[in-house]
Amino acid sequence: MLRFSRHFGTSLRSLANPSRVARASTSHPVPSNPQMAFPCLDRIEKKNALLQLKPAANSMESGPEPSYSRIQSGYKTFHLKEPIFLDYGGYLPEFKIAYESWGTLNAAKDNMILVHTGLSASSHAKSQEANPAPGWWENFIGAGKYLDTDKYFIVCTNAIGGCYGSTGPSSFDPADGERYATRFPILSINDMVRAQHCMVTEEFGVAKLFASIGASMGGMQSLAYASEFPEAVGKVVSISGCARSHPYSIAMRHCQRQVLMADANWNRGFYYDGVPPHVGMKLAREIATITYRSGPEWELRFGRNRADNSQSPALCPDFLVETYLDHQGEKFSLEYDANSLLYGSKAMDLFDLGIKNRSRALKKRTETESQNLGQGQTGVCALPSQPYQEKHQATETPEESLNDLVQGLKPISHKQILVIGVESDILFPVWQQREIAEVLRKGGDGRGIEYHELTNEDSMYGHDSFLLALDDIGGPVRRFLEKASVE
DSSP: OHHHHHHTTOOHHHHHOHHHHHHHHHHOOOOSSOOOOOHHHHHHHHHHHHHHHOOOOOOOOOOSSOOOOOOOSSOEEEEEOSOEEOTTSOEESSEEEEEEEESOOOTTSOOEEEEEOOTTOOSOSSOBTTBOSOOTTTTTEETTSSEETTTOEEEEEEOTTOSSSSOOTTSBOTTTSSBOGGGSOOOOHHHHHHHHHHHHHHHSOOSSEEEEEEETHHHHHHHHHHHHOGGGEEEEEEESOOSBOOHHHHHHHHHHHHHHHTSGGGGGGOOTTSOOOHHHHHHHHHHHHHHHSOHHHHHHHTTTOBSOTTSOOOSSSOBHHHHHHHHHHHHHTTTSOHHHHHHHHHHHHHOBOSHHHHHHHHHHHHHHHHSOTTSOOOOOOOOOSSOOOOOSSOSSOHHHHHHHHHHHHGGGTTSEEEEEEETTOSSSOHHHHHHHHHHHHHHSOOTTEEEEEEOTTTOOOGGGHHHHOHHHHHHHHHHHHHSOOOO
């Protein structure tokens, strides 16, 4: 019995007299362990305090990835002072598109390639005189490179809804001179390309693009441009994209938006005169970064290594992979407008080139255009009228869904289209690129449809392969562009 009481650090007399234990505890108010330090939270609090004094852009250096840096100058602007009507019922009374160009438009105006960007990218794909900083596709575009400026006139835009010179939520509504914020209308990917088409035809006088090229959200735009204007584009390249968004990708972007909107500084989108929601942006970017890269790459790059084995484990970033995510989120948190992230990611979720969706969009746009343009559109939160109930299957069969997509893409199935997929991509799994090629071939004779896939041996960079595996992406693109037309 004595051994038992010693083992548990107390005596039977103490157990029989609880007040004795209480008195002992009161006289020695020392916790069993010290309070854990939280340097990551200290940094957030310090940043909040600084932003209260002076909001500023982030200037942290990037890692090996090309930088999607904050672009505030060095681009040209196309400004259309006419309304554009949108797929989901809203409209913009006017809009601007920021763009940059490389190479020379020939006399026939038939050598223009339009480059579409990913979600958070600016028009600065390549360095140029007005902005000599390296672009996000710096080694892909240029004389003798994969997009050869000795042959082609390359133009890259910042899509509407963005924040790098094009009209977006941070822009001022000409109706009242105030920022749109969340009064900005919901956008679709097809809305973005219709605005681009206005720029292509009116700014450059180009009736038909030589090619439409993009990756990620840009891969969606590239297909959408051809879908909206089949006769206004020659060749199409879609890299790591899809023909319609699928549940996994939608779910991941939903989590990013919810984290961002939960930041009190977001203030339902009206934060422009105060502290921006940098914590929500940081966490949203960390979630996104997990989907942009692949497990095999991180095994080689980080393994299970901790940042400092001499230190005790902490709840703040501790493993190397955690410190990487923390860095990626921190450097992005003030580089991109939070509302642009919300609107752009929602446009990606809504993307669907199926015939039913495109028919509904056309009907809604027509209705909006017929209304009195002098009155703004009232936004309605499209929540279901009934609570969610578990369903065991989708509302249409896989066969019906596939046929809907076949019919939607049939108008461009005769074109020359290169689809590139990446086996290590978890955000846009490679079966989604195979699906694009499959439905295009089902809709026509398939002569002009090409599919190229990067295996895990080619690239372990996942979704970011279009930024990091340039040779594996660039070779097929160059060969495709140089092929004779089949139309």
